[in-house]
Amino acid sequence: MIIAIKPGTTKEDIRAFIARMESQGVKVDYSEGASQTVLGLVGDTTxxxxxxxxxxxxxxxxxxxxxxxxxxxRMFHPQDTRIDIPAADDSPRSIGGGQLGIIAGPCSVETREQIVAVARAVKQAGAGFLRGGAFKPRTSPYSFQGLGCEGLDLLLEAKKETGLPIVTELMAIHQLELFDEVDVIQIGARNMQNFTLLKELGCCRKPILLKRGYACTITELLMAAEYIMAGGNDKIILCERGIRSFDSFTRNVLDLAAIPALKKKSHLPVIVDPSHATGLAWMVPAMAKAALAAGADGLIIEVHNNPEAALCDGEQSITPDQFGTLMTVLRKYAALEEKTL
Amino acid sequence: MIIAIKPGTTKEDIRAFIARMESQGVKVDYSEGASQTVLGLVGDTTxxxxxxxxxxxxxxxxxxxxxxxxxxxRMFHPQDTRIDIPAADDSPRSIGGGQLGIIAGPCSVETREQIVAVARAVKQAGAGFLRGGAFKPRTSPYSFQGLGCEGLDLLLEAKKETGLPIVTELMAIHQLELFDEVDVIQIGARNMQNFTLLKELGCCRKPILLKRGYACTITELLMAAEYIMAGGNDKIILCERGIRSFDSFTRNVLDLAAIPALKKKSHLPVIVDPSHATGLAWMVPAMAKAALAAGADGLIIEVHNNPEAALCDGEQSITPDQFGTLMTVLRKYAALEEKTL
Amino acid sequence: MIIAIKPGTTKEDIRAFIARMESQGVKVDYSEGASQTVLGLVGDTTxxxxxxxxxxxxxxxxxxxxxxxxxxxRMFHPQDTRIDIPAADDSPRSIGGGQLGIIAGPCSVETREQIVAVARAVKQAGAGFLRGGAFKPRTSPYSFQGLGCEGLDLLLEAKKETGLPIVTELMAIHQLELFDEVDVIQIGARNMQNFTLLKELGCCRKPILLKRGYACTITELLMAAEYIMAGGNDKIILCERGIRSFDSFTRNVLDLAAIPALKKKSHLPVIVDPSHATGLAWMVPAMAKAALAAGADGLIIEVHNNPEAALCDGEQSITPDQFGTLMTVLRKYAALEEKTL
Amino acid sequence: MIIAIKPGTTKEDIRAFIARMESQGVKVDYSEGASQTVLGLVGDTTxxxxxxxxxxxxxxxxxxxxxxxxxxxRMFHPQDTRIDIPAADDSPRSIGGGQLGIIAGPCSVETREQIVAVARAVKQAGAGFLRGGAFKPRTSPYSFQGLGCEGLDLLLEAKKETGLPIVTELMAIHQLELFDEVDVIQIGARNMQNFTLLKELGCCRKPILLKRGYACTITELLMAAEYIMAGGNDKIILCERGIRSFDSFTRNVLDLAAIPALKKKSHLPVIVDPSHATGLAWMVPAMAKAALAAGADGLIIEVHNNPEAALCDGEQSITPDQFGTLMTVLRKYAALEEKTL
Structure with a gap:
């Protein structure tokens, strides 16, 4: 940290200021130029x-x-972090360090038939993980809020049927006891700066999929990860899912430059959610390809067997058939990036 | 809600679509023009x-x-809502319906001396409420996080000394049991869409000061209030505290048009936080005056007895003396707006 | 300007770098701390x-x-600049330095009857200037583009009838020859960074009303003014007219903190356009009052004798009667700010 | 266009309103539901x-x-538009309709040696066009403004040496007479809504590279193109170059979803500028690949033989060597998209 001192400050005042800074445990490096005095703070200034x-x-x-x-x-941890997720079926999954993770499934779990059907379809197409919301953060208290515990149970049935590890959102820490068999805990954009929750997740040992807040900076996303890591849980997967802007053509603006930015500054894996970012199913394939080309370590994609009847976010869901076609294309992009899908 | 049907749709398909809509409990009003068929949903479409x-x-x-x-x-509740807060001293306080509420105090409670001194000074200057943070949402896990329970105790001592009702932030529902003697519960911008928390506040009977998220729309703020009100607590004070923009001159952009917007759409009182909005103490007086002129029902202002030594947000705090001078000016603006300060 | 040098740089490299900087005409001030070398550039670094x-x-x-x-x-010109505009009627007008300028009139000049009627009405209510668009920047090439030269002629007739100085927008430098009798040249938000136009306006000697671009920073607005001033024309009136954000409730977000910001950094007068900022006539009075309370040196307000039939921007125009009522209120706010209206 | 009429309006008032609308040349389609009357405007409503x-x-x-x-x-012109640019060397160039156009070169033309050296290098690496600024829009009047006419002459020399068609920015219509041998005229982001200039470009017959304003919507970009096309010039290449946001990590946020958005709505080719968008040379390769994967018809990339000594925008320029390496990679992405590079 560099501090430029106001012109005209007396040496005595500067000395007192330095003493105060040093009492907070940093060393202060003094340099006086002809017209500007500058202090440098050395040591841990976090x-x-x-x-x-x-x-x-x-x-x-x-x-x-x-x-x-x-x-x-990344300065203190130069190698890419790879998050390994044990799976009930034959093959364990990894995200990061050259391994792509594809997470697919409906926005909300609705029925046993729906979630099992989607799970089977996305597994066959090559998805590594099943997503599905049981607890749903909705702007309106009058909108469908997810099936809750029942939704979790249905997800676990789909896991048993297919062996796919499951990813689902946790909205409050008291839900954690229900998440025993959940494989990856998703923290939504609206909770990215729920610092109490982040601290509590530091004590948890499951991988956390941390979505970027829709108006949070790259640095704030990394600070949110730091909250969890400071508590001892370093299995964090970062997720870019679009930021707010002045244009309502897409629901949000997908900031794909966040991928190289995050990977330059941090060792954590970065995945992309093209479905929430754009809110438009027909854009998902283009944005999924672009995300891999920009260096993403994975994708989280909404897939619904009947988007028109979806209880939420149907406009952005693709069908299992469309997902299958997309996966075929994505494999070629993964190969170009020398990553394993 | 009006639905424009795609050209070329058959009558049969439209009939089936209407039947499906009506099964969700709304009446559908069909109108067929020469080139466009339009459906109107009648009834509760929330x-x-x-x-x-x-x-x-x-x-x-x-x-x-x-x-x-x-x-x-406001359509269903045309009169302004006035929130009455009982006070330990002689005079009860109100916010809304022509009553201005001025909330003042430091960003964080630091010591007994500090909080009692500030409380006395702001009371003497005419503030109706004391604010002070005990639990602090901070971007970095390594920053000062507030004194927690000890901070609450110090606030209550200041309340006892001065009779001022206190306003302080709650970050998680489990803290509620500590808030028995707190008069107004503040929900910070980062928790405005923590829907689990909002639902739980619906069961609480204390007034809630609900701050607008820094990238939330007017409608989203009202939907957040609706979450609390749907649970049965209608004592909500809305607070505009600045939104994010591309310009870093001020910390946020204070959206004063939110005041007439919120008051047109809703009956709830609206106050303004010029300190967090701008992040610059020298701007607070101009923005405080402007807020009253735009129709605000109150202000929440950071006051610190020694801003340079503040453990957080010193750059935006004014001194008790500056606050006293500001209050003298604000009384004149309140008079022009025919409101009681 | 302060330059932190990368750790590990050799003294020789630093010396060469300093030599290169000094060849560009600045003095370089070298200060070497124990762990950080810092250079300070002294002199004109613009x-x-x-x-x-x-x-x-x-x-x-x-x-x-x-x-x-x-x-x-303002550092090199501490006093407020006051722009004096000679007027055909008895009283010269000023904006800045304690003088409020109120500019009122329709978005577009439409007919002789319209512009003369509005001019008379706003003059009677106390406006100091008449505004009206002859050349209109419109998002669509198929929208009404203003009456052009004919519109200018009608404006000049209204000036002759009422003695009000006129303010109208110039969209391209070749129109300047038509602006001989125009009193204040308005440069619209979309041309704020039309640098070729700004340079040419530097040679002009008329006052320039320079509107802030809808996504331009405070500093960029001052740099745009600097372009004109560098050419020799220092009669600039800055205008805040709203910036873009994620919320479409109002057309733009009126950034009233821009007033104290601009007045702290610059000596130029600052006025506010509440009509374009909000796009909603019913918000204009609240925002006009707030602008004066925040320290504005004037207002530019859309007034139309028949807003519903306006060829553009009717939704944001108030009627002459509403303007008269507003002026009565604004006089009280001007008095509180000790300014002359 | 659909108009919902306010409840309680009399039939007579509606009839008068319809008559007024029809006098403006559209047919009005009336449909009265039980609780809502809706009008549909039929015909050209632009x-x-x-x-x-x-x-x-x-x-x-x-x-x-x-x-x-x-x-x-695109509704009235379903096929992709392909812009063909004649070239002095053996091979004509095209952008759009399956043909990728790669435009490379320095931000500013500085010397004959520089521009010719860069031109040769980018041609050898496979670029189809040379870019270089002669007239530069700069935020500060005191910054280097480009070499002007001399810069244009140097660009033409580089064209003669290499046969590469040239792309350079026009800032004002009077410069057009100097652009006789320029192959593609670039209109910068700050002039995207300089409507006078756009209208005048409608009379020109050269291809126009139209950059999206940094706070303009997708629709506004297409309306700017429409201004030029309405004048008779339909050779427009759209360019996404980043939009403003709250995060300053990258200079702008590159909105790659604009590519599928623009291509869905319009038949015009769309290219991407990863250099200006991010402002960071190390991000250019990732963003260039992502742009092709998202469906871009080309790229415009800053290449400088000595970025550290560049008179502007060095931080975002890559070297000719880096450009050569990038082109090798981009060919593979072009192949996946079945496009010709």
Whole structure:
């Protein structure tokens, strides 16, 4: 962290300011130029607030040189992290480190028939994981809120039938006891900065699929991961799912540059959700291909056996047939990227 | 809700579609023009999803005419709601319906001396409520997270000393048992769409200060209020606190047009947080005045006895002296708006 | 400008880099700390590009301490600028330096009857200037594009009838020869970064009303003013008219914090356009009052004698009667701000 | 266009409203449901303003069913448009309709040596076009503004040396006379809504590379194309180059979903500028691959022989060597998309 001191500050004031900074456990490196005095903070500055420093009357500008995250930081962990998920069927799954993870399934679990049928279809097409919402965050209290516990049970039946590991959203920490047989816990965009929940997930040992908040920066997403990792759980899969903008053509703007950005700064795997990002089923194939070309470690795609009758988000769901066709194409893109699908 | 049917659809298909809609409990009003068939949904459409309808292959466009909220809707509750808060001192406080509520205090409770001193100063200047954070949502897990329970105790001491009702943030429902003597529960911007929390607050009977998420629309804020109200708690104070934009000059963009927008659509009181919105103490007076002129029912302002030493958000805090001067000015604006401060 | 040098750079490389910087006419101030070497650029750095510097392989971070504008900068011109506009009637008008300028009129000039009637009405209500579009920037080539030269002639007739100075938009420099009797030239939001046009306006001696682009930062607006001022025309009135966001409730988000921001950084007067910002006539009074309370030096308000029949932007126009009522209220707010309306 | 009439409106008022609409040359289709009366406008509604209609006191809501553009609309021109550009060397170039166009070169033309060297290098690597700025739109009047006419001359020399068609930006219509030997005229993001310029380009017969404004919607980009096409020039190449957002990690957010969006709605070719979008050279390869995978018809990439010494935008330029390596990779992606590079 570099602090430019306001011109005209006395040496005495600067000395007192340095003493105060050093009492907070960092070393301060003083350099006085002809017209500008600059301080450099050396050591672990993750706990030092730029905002607090900026409020000080001696301070002209503050610049953070080091990133404010440690455990998620590639600087301290140069190799890609690979998340391994044990599977009931013959083949264990991995996401990251050259392994692509394809997660597919309906937005909401609706009936036993539906979830088992979709599970079988996406497994046959080559998906590695089944997704399905049991607890659904909905903008309106009057919209379908998911089947809850019953939905979880249906998901577990589909898991038993197909051997596919399951990915489903947790909305509150008290639901965790129901998630024993869930393989990957999804944290939705609206909970990305629910810091109490993030802290509690630090104590959990399951992989966490952490979706980027729809108006959160790359750095904030990594800080949310850091919250979980600081608690001891480093099995985090980051997910880009679109950010808000001024254009309503697509539901959100899919920020594919987030993939190289996140992978440059962090060792964690990054997957993409083209379904929620665009909200339009006909765009999913183009965006899925683009995500792999941009370096994604996987995809999470909504697949529904009857999108028109879906209880939520039908407009963005593709059919099992369309998913099968897409997977055939994606295998070629995976090969170009030298990744295993 | 109006549904434009795709040209070329057969009458039989339309009839089947209508039957399906009516099975969901709405009446469907059919009107066939020379070139466009249009359906109107009559009755309570709050549970009907525009997205699901849009996914149907017969549907060209869907337009919602009625707002998707009921209890927060001014249409069904034309009078302004006034929230009355009992106070330990001589005078009960109200927000809304012509009564301005001024909430002031530090971002974080730090020490007994600090909070009591600030409480006394803001009370003397005319604030009606004391704010102070005990549980703090911070972007970094390594930043000061608030004093927690100890912070709450200090707030209650300040309440005892001054009689000021207190406003403080709740981050998770399990903290509720600690909030017995808290007068107004604040829900922060990052939890505005924590739907599980909102539902649980529906069972609570304390007033809720609900801050707008930094990338949430006016309608989403009202839907968040609706979540709480649907549970039976209609004591909601809405709070505009700035939204994200492309310009980093101010921390957020304070959307003062949200005040007339919210008051047109809803009967709930609306207050403004100029401190978090701008992040700059020197802007607080101008934005506080503008908020009252735009019709706000109150303000929540950060006041710290020593902003440079504040453990968080010092850059946006004004001093007790500055607050006193501001209150003198605000009284004149309140008078112009014919409101009681 | 402060440049943090990458750790591990040799002294020789730094010396060569400094020599190259100094050859561009700035003095470089060298300060070497124990772990970080920092360079400070002294002198006029407005021509030095942060981006070019950032691309250099020795450079870790670049921070601009001084603002990149000079003539628009309050640092070099502490007093408020007041723009005086001579008027055909008895009283000259001013905007800035304690003088409020109220500009009112229809979005587009449509007929002689319309513009003269509106001009008379707004003058009687106390407006200082008449606005009306002759050349209209429209999103669609098939929309009404304004009456052009004929519209200008009608505006000048209204000026002759009422003595009101007129404000109208110039879309291309070749139109300038038609603007001889126009009193204030408006540059629309879509042309705020039409740099060729801005440079040419530098040679003009009429006051320029420069609207903020709908996705331009505070700094970019001041740089646009700087383009005109660098050419020798310093009669610039800045105008906040709303920026784009994710919420479509209002057409744009009116950024009233831009007023204190611009007035802190610059000596130029700042006015507000509540009509275009919100796009909703019923919001104009609240936002007009708020703008004055936030420190605006004036307003530009759409007034139409028959908003429902307006050829453009009727939804945001108020009637002459509503304008008269509003002016009565605004006088009280002007008085509180100790400004002359 | 569908117009929902306010409940309670008399038949007489509706009849008068219909008569007024029909006098504007559209047929109005009346349909009266039990609780909602709806009008449908039939015929060419591109000249009808939704905003004007919305201002009418009888109108509840207005919904546009047809897109407001005609010539750019795929509905009236189902085949992909292919832009053919004659070239001085042996092979003519095309963009669109299965032909990929790769445009490469420096942000600014600086010297004869530079531009000729870059031209040779990018040609050898397989670029089809040379780009280089002579007239540069810069945020600051004190930044390097391009070499102007001299820059154009140097570009033409590079064209003569290599046979590469050239692409360069036009900032004002009076520069057109200098562009005789320019092959493709680029219109920058800041001029995308300079409607006077767009109209004048309608009379020109050269291909226009039209960049999306950094805060313009998909529809606005197509309307800007429509302005040029309405004048008779239908050789438009659309270019996605990033939009503004709240995150400053990348300079802009590259909206790759704009590719399928534009290609669904329009027959015009769509290319992508990964250099300006991200502002970071190390991201260009990932984003270039993703653009092709998303269906782009080409790319415009900044290549500089010495990015660190570039007079502008060095941070985002790749070297000729890096460009050569990238082209080898892009050929594989082009093959997967069955396009000719």
């Amino acid at each position: 706990g030092i607030s730029e905002e607090t420093l900026s409020a000080h009357h001696l301070v002209e500008k503050v610049i953070r040189v080091q990133e404010p995250y440690k455990r998620a930081n | 549970g009907i999803s525009e997205e699901t309808l849009s996914a149907h292959h017969l549907v060209e466009k869907v337009i919602r005419v009625q707002e998707p909220y009921k209890r927060a809707n | 021509g030095i590009s942060e981006e070019t510097l950032s691309a250099h392989h020795l450079v870790e971070k670049v921070i601009r301490v001084q603002e990149p504008y000079k003539r628009a900068n | 000249g009808i303003s939704e905003e004007t209609l919305s201002a009418h006191h009888l109108v509840e809501k207005v919904i546009r069913v047809q897109e407001p553009y005609k010539r750019a609309n």
